[in-house]
Amino acid sequence: MTELLKQKCVPCTGSLPPATAEEISTYKTQIPDWNLITENGELRLRRVYQFPDFVSALAFTNSIGKLAEAEGHHPALLTEWGKVTVTWWTHALKALHHNDFIMAAKSDAIAKEDN
Numbered sequence: 001m002t003e004l005l006k007q008k009c010v011p012c013t014g015s016l017p018p019a020t021a022e023e024i025s026t027y028k029t030q031i032p033d034w035n036l037i038t039e040n041g042e043l044r045l046r047r048v049y050q051f052p053d054f055v056s057a058l059a060f061t062n063s064i065g066k067l068a069e070a071e072g073h074h075p076a077l078l079t080e081w082g083k084v085t086v087t088w089w090t091h092a093l094k095a096l097h098h099n100d101f102i103m104a105a106k107s108d109a110i111a112k113e114d115n
């Protein structure tokens with residue numbers, strides 16, 4: 001299986017194929033701490049990262065922001081005291097794409113670096 005961490009996002013357009021149920025369950029094994037959720041009728045990936053204070057939660061938020069700009073794929077981020085909620089999905093598709101799994105894996109790698 002190709003490691004998600006070693007991959008790069010492809011540009012998002014509405015014509016990309018969404019991830020199939022089979023792909024979703026395969027990719028999911030590489031990002032076990034992420035939850036599949038349905039919001040606004042769309043499948044999304046969500047993880048809550050814990051931090052000891054607001055400053056480190058904010059620093060992590062900024063690191064995810066830099067990753068998003070570098071890859072051209074952007075999450076929803078909720079920064080609170082002691083936690084950051086990261087949600088990935090592909091707006092252009094109103095669904096999950098391979099890109100979202102790559103970004104979830106890269107988010108986990110940033111969380112490991114920062115700790």
Ligand SMILES: C[C@H](O)[C@H](O)[C@H]1CNC2=NC(N)=NC(=O)C2=N1
Nearest residue numbers: 012072073074075089090091092
């Ligand atoms: C033009 C630009 O690349 C697109 O609007 C990108 C920006 N970032 C994006 N991020 C996410 N998560 N989904 C998208 O569909 C998306 N589209």
